[in-house]
Amino acid sequence: MPVSTWREAMERALYGPDGFFVREAPASQFRTSAHVSTLLSAAVATLVHRVDAALGHPDTFDIVDIGAGRGELLESLRIQLSDTRFRLTAIEIADRPAGISADIGWLREVPAGTRGLIVATEWLDNVPVDVVRRDGAGVARLLLTDGTLGPEADPETVDWLGTWWPDFEQAEAGLTRDRAWRAALAGHTGLALAVDYGHTKDQRPFFGTLTGYRAGRQVPPAPDGSTDITAHVAMDSLSTGESVLISQRDALRALGITGARPPLSLAGTDPRRYLRELVAAGEAAELTDPGGLGGHWWLLEGRGVDVARCFP
Numbered sequence: 001m002p003v004s005t006w007r008e009a010m011e012r013a014l015y016g017p018d019g020f021f022v023r024e025a026p027a028s029q030f031r032t033s034a035h036v037s038t039l040l041s042a043a044v045a046t047l048v049h050r051v052d053a054a055l056g057h058p059d060t061f062d063i064v065d066i067g068a069g070r071g072e073l074l075e076s077l078r079i080q081l082s083d084t085r086f087r088l089t090a091i092e093i094a095d096r097p098a099g100i101s102a103d104i105g106w107l108r109e110v111p112a113g114t115r116g117l118i119v120a121t122e123w124l125d126n127v128p129v130d131v132v133r134r135d136g137a138g139v140a141r142l143l144l145t146d147g148t149l150g151p152e153a154d155p156e157t158v159d160w161l162g163t164w165w166p167d168f169e170q171a172e173a174g175l176t177r178d179r180a181w182r183a184a185l186a187g188h189t190g191l192a193l194a195v196d197y198g199h200t201k202d203q204r205p206f207f208g209t210l211t212g213y214r215a216g217r218q219v220p221p222a223p224d225g226s227t228d229i230t231a232h233v234a235m236d237s238l239s240t241g242e243s244v245l246i247s248q249r250d251a252l253r254a255l256g257i258t259g260a261r262p263p264l265s266l267a268g269t270d271p272r273r274y275l276r277e278l279v280a281a282g283e284a285a286e287l288t289d290p291g292g293l294g295g296h297w298w299l300l301e302g303r304g305v306d307v308a309r310c311f312p
């Protein structure tokens with residue numbers, strides 16, 4: 001394996017020929033909110049209806065899922081949103097999976113002129129980043145995959161760090177994620193939602209968060225394609241527009257997903273409904289757990305629509 005920067009290693013190991021995400025379905029390696037429950041898609045469907053109203057019910061309403069995995073969220077949304085005006089499109093580096101519904105589009109890039117909702121759950125944490133570390137003189141240098149320090153970080157990266165992550169020994173420079181997010185939204189009208197684990201300026205980790213996952217376990221990140229390579233997202237640097245940044249727990253509660261258990265009396269009168277609601281309460285509890293998925297961030301950004309109207 002050639003020694004390289006971590007950004008190059010992520011590009012090659014995750015998305016190169018036979019890369020981790022080209023080979024592996026994300027759901028086979030770790031559990032995201034999209035895998036836990038259809039409650040997430042129910043919440044997204046509520047957002048879709050609000051954005052649809054804010055856009056005046058256009059003839060075609062795009063629902064674009066960036067980093068769609070194997071299309072799990074879109075398949076679930078497809079069932080919940082049966083109106084043929086809704087056009088569902090996955091944006092994925094991995095090939096179109098066999099068996100996915102024929103009316104779900106599968107593209108490599110966000111098409112120009114989308115109108116509706118863009119969603120990206122746990123995409124940005126996999127967008128390659130430069131990992132930087134301070135040398136003995138305090139200069140930010142690129143960390144290489146063999147643990148040594150490479151060249152100095154370029155001026156734009158130094159600038160980004162100065163603004164967004166000034167205090168660190170090791171950090172992941174969010175510039176590439178900011179650019180990826182802004183490029184994805186460039187031609188979009190409506191709302192965009194990024195859901196990811198991350199941090200904000202008041203709580204950046206001093207040593208960064210670069211790590212790996214394989215087969216459901218957190219492992220050291222390997223530059224050879226044998227593990228996922230990920231780092232938490234600097235969520236507050238992404239948006240240049242009108243936006244709301246809120247925890248998944250608060251976002252789901254605002255959309256009516258509370259995790260409340262059904263009353264025990266229901267077990268006597270309608271045991272099937274009681275069981276159904278009990279299972280849903282368990283799933284909602286997992287999605288809103290502040291120490292787990294509920295601690296993820298929701299960034300909602302409006303493009304030509306008032307975010308407050310879609311997410312009051």
Ligand SMILES: C[S@@+](CC[C@H](N)C(=O)[O-])C[C@H]1O[C@@H](n2cnc3c(N)ncnc32)[C@H](O)[C@@H]1O
Pocket residue numbers: 021022026027032033034035066067068069070091092093094108120121122123126127
């Ligand atoms: C962690 S998985 C998340 C899958 C799914 N969204 C979920 O929440 O379960 C990240 C996905 O993003 C895809 N991905 C990463 N960069 C991408 C890009 N630039 N364009 C399209 N897909 C990308 C990967 O192939 C992978 O399937």
